Amino acid sequence: MKRFLLLLVVVIVAGFVVWKIFLKKDEAHDDVKEKPLSINKNSDSFTKSFTELLNDYYALKDALTESDTVKANQFAVTLKNASDSLPVHLLKGDSAVIETADNLNMSVGSELKGLIGETTIEQKRHAFNALTDEIYNLVRTVRYDGGIVYHLRCPMAFGENQEGFWLSNENKIINPYIGKKDSAYNDKTGGCGEIVDSLNFTKN
Numbered sequence: 712m713k714r715f716l717l718l719l720v721v722v723i724v725a726g727f728v729v730w731k732i733f734l735k736k737d738e739a740h741d742d743v744k745e746k747p748l749s750i751n752k753n754s755d756s757f758t759k760s761f762t763e764l765l766n767d768y769y770a771l772k773d774a775l776t777e778s779d780t781v782k783a784n785q786f787a788v789t790l791k792n793a794s795d796s797l798p799v800h801l802l803k804g805d806s807a808v809i810e811t812a813d814n815l816n817m818s819v820g821s822e823l824k825g826l827i828g829e830t831t832i833e834q835k836r837h838a839f840n841a842l843t844d845e846i847y848n849l850v851r852t853v854r855y856d857g858g859i860v861y862h863l864r865c866p867m868a869f870g871e872n873q874e875g876f877w878l879s880n881e882n883k884i885i886n887p888y889i890g891k892k893d894s895a896y897n898d899k900t901g902g903c904g905e906i907v908d909s910l911n912f913t914k915n
Contacts, residue, residue, distance in 0.1 A: 752856060757801040762857045764793040765880070768846055772877055775839055778832050778890035791823040802853055815849040833869075836888055840868065840875040847878060854912040862908035865889070882906055 753761075767790035774782035799813045822845055826838035850860050861879045868875025868888035875888045884904045 753803050753853065754801050757798055757803075757853075758855070758857045760793070760797055761853065761855050764790065764797060765846075765850075765855075765857075765860070765878075767793050768842075768878065769880060771839070772879070772887045775832070775836055775887040776885055776890050780830075780832055780835060783832075783835055784827055787823050787827050791820055791827070794819045794823065804853075808852060812849060812852045815845055815852060818845045819849065832890070836875065837869065839877070839887065843876045843878055847876070850878075850910050855910070856912040858913065860910040861906050862910065863904050864907045865904045867903065876907075882909070 767786055771783060771786040771790055774786050794816055797816055799809060799816055802809050802812055804812075819842065822838060822842040826835055826842060829835045829838055847860075847862055858880060861882050863877050863879060863884065865875045865877075865886050865888045867873070877887050879885070884906075886904050889903065
């Protein structure tokens with residue numbers, strides 16, 4: 712009888728220990744599941760450099776809105792310098808993200824060389840459209856969190872069925888493909904376009 716009682720006590724204690732072990736595992740598992748995913752922000756230095764790059768791009772856009780080829784060249788050179796000095800190595804992300812950003816940034820430099828080499832405002836606007844595509848993809852790749860970037864579209868940038876795109880830091884339509892000094896410009900054409908995307912990584 713004593714041996715039976717002793718065996719019963721051992722079984723009960725062993726069962727309690729096993730139950731506590733599994734309970735702790737479940738609690739630890741729940742703790743892991745409930746922790747929010749951490750998202751790395753870019754460094755202040757990288758964000759500052761990228762903001763300067765975007766500001767130079769916006770200045771180039773404004774020069775095209777004024778149909779000013781001289782200023783367009785000046786700001787394109789400034790933008791090229793900002794692109795050449797962009798510290799992609801400071802970007803937070805895996806190697807694939809950094810490599811993609813580096814390739815896109817090199818494409819930005821190539822497009823700017825082409826834009827500077829063009830002589831007419833029409834040619835520069837074509838080059839600007841290609842440049843916009845590269846910078847738009849670059850903004851998405853680096854997840855720029857220094858402000859909202861709007862992606863806009865003009866359905867008749869180069870003719871009735873030839874669209875063009877541009878970026879802006881404000882949700883306002885000021886079309887760089889139909890400049891204020893162009894013969895086709897009026898209140899309707901200057902405001903022609905639509906916002907097709909807004910990149911906002913500031914909250915992530």
